[in-house]
Amino acid sequence: MSNVVISTYCLILTAQLCYSVCLHDSAQQDTDVVSPPAVVSHARMFRRSTTWEPQLPLRVTPWYLPGESALLTPSQSTQLQSAMREVTQIISNMLSVHRSEGPLLLNRDMNKYCRSVWGDPSLLNYKRCGSRDISYHGERCLDVVIPDSHLHGYEVWPMNDTKPDHVTPDGTGVPNTDFLLYIRVAQTEKCALHPSVIAYASYCQLDHSGRPIAGVMVFCPKHLRDGVNRHQHVVQVCLHEILHALGFSSSLFEHWIDCSFSGHGCSSRSRVTNTDETGQLRVYTPNVMQRMGNHLGVGSVGAPLENQQENQISSHWESRIMQGSILLASLSPPHLTSLDPITLAAFQDMGWYGVNTSIDNRLVWGKGAGVHFGLPSTCLERLEGFFCRDEGDIGCHHLHLDKGNCSTDAFMDGCRIYKPLLHGGECWLNQENQESDEIYHHQSRCFLSNLTKEMEDEKVKGRCYLHRCLAPNTYQIKVRGSEWTDCPAGRRIEVKGFHGVLLCPDGRLCLGFDQAPAPTSVFTTTPFYSLFSQRPIQEIRVQLTIEKNLKWTTEIKKILTEEILGVIAQHIGVQRCLLQASTVLDKDLSFLLKVGEPNNCHPHPTGTSPHALIMKLIDNPVTYMSPQFSTITIRILSSGSHDHILSHLGLIGGCSGALLCAVLTLAVCWCKHRARVLQVRDIYHSQP
Numbered sequence: 001m002s003n004v005v006i007s008t009y010c011l012i013l014t015a016q017l018c019y020s021v022c023l024h025d026s027a028q029q030d031t032d033v034v035s036p037p038a039v040v041s042h043a044r045m046f047r048r049s050t051t052w053e054p055q056l057p058l059r060v061t062p063w064y065l066p067g068e069s070a071l072l073t074p075s076q077s078t079q080l081q082s083a084m085r086e087v088t089q090i091i092s093n094m095l096s097v098h099r100s101e102g103p104l105l106l107n108r109d110m111n112k113y114c115r116s117v118w119g120d121p122s123l124l125n126y127k128r129c130g131s132r133d134i135s136y137h138g139e140r141c142l143d144v145v146i147p148d149s150h151l152h153g154y155e156v157w158p159m160n161d162t163k164p165d166h167v168t169p170d171g172t173g174v175p176n177t178d179f180l181l182y183i184r185v186a187q188t189e190k191c192a193l194h195p196s197v198i199a200y201a202s203y204c205q206l207d208h209s210g211r212p213i214a215g216v217m218v219f220c221p222k223h224l225r226d227g228v229n230r231h232q233h234v235v236q237v238c239l240h241e242i243l244h245a246l247g248f249s250s251s252l253f254e255h256w257i258d259c260s261f262s263g264h265g266c267s268s269r270s271r272v273t274n275t276d277e278t279g280q281l282r283v284y285t286p287n288v289m290q291r292m293g294n295h296l297g298v299g300s301v302g303a304p305l306e307n308q309q310e311n312q313i314s315s316h317w318e319s320r321i322m323q324g325s326i327l328l329a330s331l332s333p334p335h336l337t338s339l340d341p342i343t344l345a346a347f348q349d350m351g352w353y354g355v356n357t358s359i360d361n362r363l364v365w366g367k368g369a370g371v372h373f374g375l376p377s378t379c380l381e382r383l384e385g386f387f388c389r390d391e392g393d394i395g396c397h398h399l400h401l402d403k404g405n406c407s408t409d410a411f412m413d414g415c416r417i418y419k420p421l422l423h424g425g426e427c428w429l430n431q432e433n434q435e436s437d438e439i440y441h442h443q444s445r446c447f448l449s450n451l452t453k454e455m456e457d458e459k460v461k462g463r464c465y466l467h468r469c470l471a472p473n474t475y476q477i478k479v480r481g482s483e484w485t486d487c488p489a490g491r492r493i494e495v496k497g498f499h500g501v502l503l504c505p506d507g508r509l510c511l512g513f514d515q516a517p518a519p520t521s522v523f524t525t526t527p528f529y530s531l532f533s534q535r536p537i538q539e540i541r542v543q544l545t546i547e548k549n550l551k552w553t554t555e556i557k558k559i560l561t562e563e564i565l566g567v568i569a570q571h572i573g574v575q576r577c578l579l580q581a582s583t584v585l586d587k588d589l590s591f592l593l594k595v596g597e598p599n600n601c602h603p604h605p606t607g608t609s610p611h612a613l614i615m616k617l618i619d620n621p622v623t624y625m626s627p628q629f630s631t632i633t634i635r636i637l638s639s640g641s642h643d644h645i646l647s648h649l650g651l652i653g654g655c656s657g658a659l660l661c662a663v664l665t666l667a668v669c670w671c672k673h674r675a676r677v678l679q680v681r682d683i684y685h686s687q688p
């Protein structure tokens, strides 16, 4: 019973904070893999026939099985397809291949369609199929039946004749495709056994060089159904799974090839993984070793794999040493995860792909910490600014976007790290909070501190304060009510007006690692309609244009309105709680937006009137791709109060076009708020 409660809580409240397990290894074990007949299983050399051709972006084609998506509503399907589009875009940005000519055709497994093969070398049809297996029902990719139109044909030959007995012709194939991904939505046994799993994938066909050319991704429908604003989470899981299917799979390690030497061939890499003297399994390929060495600040070292299951090579990096990587067995929330350089290096070393080296997602965890970083035997003593000691201790996640809870999991081998709090630890998420001196804002980060206005002793723990960058690794901080205060990296500071100290992290902030997510990708935990202003300033009409037709239920209107408010807040840089919808979204897709400063919402840190900021949107509609509702354009119409302002100026009759109105309104606002705008400039341009 408590399991049910926890998972529901996870899904509804903090969907992006659930940790998912990955079922790739187990799905792969259940998948029959077919290679082209030409590949003799022990061939060591592969002809590189296309060296002179340029490598072009990898085209992943998702193939949605007809009928299966009946499990989803049209809007859920749209959401899924939009996540897949994003993932295929990331992949084609990252990987390139020598494309083969013509449409992609998959292979049939001769052992399945053929019952016997002519075995006498003197025969004309030596090695050809001599009799058909009448029980043959085509090919599968895990449990997806591959359409005949995607498959090569096959022939059955008489003993000594030039005409085949039976011909199944080639299918038409799938055009413009380098990797075909069957998408299945089904409540499979695996989904049922692992309720936290959103999707899993495996590959089922290899080309002559061993590169996967087809695979399947299974979505567990429960998550797509319950999903609200889980877009980034779904994208992350799809990306993780597709990376397995494209090559980062323990079952493919032995297929990785080395194409580095000149000449026309690639050779099979004899062995990709090995165990080091401490018993840690590692990937030893050239780019991986070099990049891992760079990262830890040592010469060159193999990259560690998860050693969870004995006697089984994992398809994931070691959690203790690679926190933040997209290829961990236990994924962190999307905004704390990246396509890290070691993973990119592994794709280089597979030999099948060109890898876009300008993707520059640095790994922060363990940076420069040396070759002995993260050993289970020492991680509770040598914290090195990464690990933590006391279970339940509240500190900061290592990227300092979120507060963290010192804890461990099945993959940490007893080491403890600050994991992002399940609820309410997102310093970067604009929200009201009860704890006095903290500020939750897009520009806030987590700091270890015991700052307090009171005289009593405070425990040092993770707290959220504003920060602003002055230069790389150089920043200032602001506690509620304090001035901006320099925070020299690596030092502890005091803040005027407060007792206690604050620790300024070194090498973590203002280096481009800590990107707070856009509000559309997260679930705002602020209850709808609860923060509304006691002191409204202005009302503004907001008009939406939506590309797709939606079925308007009250629920959808609420979700959409909430999303729009988040987007506006993000776009103009004000706290979300300053905005409220004072009317329900009407038939013309417009609603009235009220801008106010409710008592429980912190003053806007820049001091500018949010209303003035919103008015800037009059001439500049915001268009964005909503995770759930297709492309949306937000326009601010002439303000609810503009008649009032204009009538003061005696201009109301003369205002004919909306543009003129807008210009006048802006002018009025500009005058009204000039003093405050200047103040903003002072804050942002003053030298420390």
Ligand SMILES: *[C@@H]1O[C@H](CO)[C@@H](O)[C@H](O)[C@H]1NC(C)=O
Residues within 6 Å of the ligand: 057, 092, 093, 094, 356, 357, 358, 359, 360
């Ligand atoms: C490589 O990645 C960069 C940064 O993401 C991107 O701007 C560029 O278009 C990519 N190159 C290719 C060929 O996809």
Ligand SMILES: *[C@@H]1O[C@H](CO)[C@@H](O)[C@H](O)[C@H]1NC(C)=O
Residues within 6 Å of the ligand: 122, 123, 124, 160
């Ligand atoms: C098959 O044909 C080849 C020549 O085409 C001939 O030498 C051979 O004897 C034939 N074998 C049988 C079993 O008919």
Ligand SMILES: *[C@@H]1O[C@H](CO)[C@@H](O)[C@H](O)[C@H]1NC(C)=O
Residues within 6 Å of the ligand: 391, 392, 394, 405, 406, 407, 421, 422, 423
């Ligand atoms: C931190 O994690 C522990 C379990 O490891 C849990 O009991 C505790 O409630 C968590 N604290 C917070 C604030 O989330």
Ligand SMILES: *[C@@H]1O[C@H](CO)[C@@H](O)[C@H](O)[C@H]1NC(C)=O
Residues within 6 Å of the ligand: 450, 452, 455, 456, 457, 458, 459, 460, 499, 500, 501
């Ligand atoms: C804050 O922490 C420091 C270092 O642990 C300690 O010396 C100081 O007394 C604490 N101050 C308050 C106000 O709790």
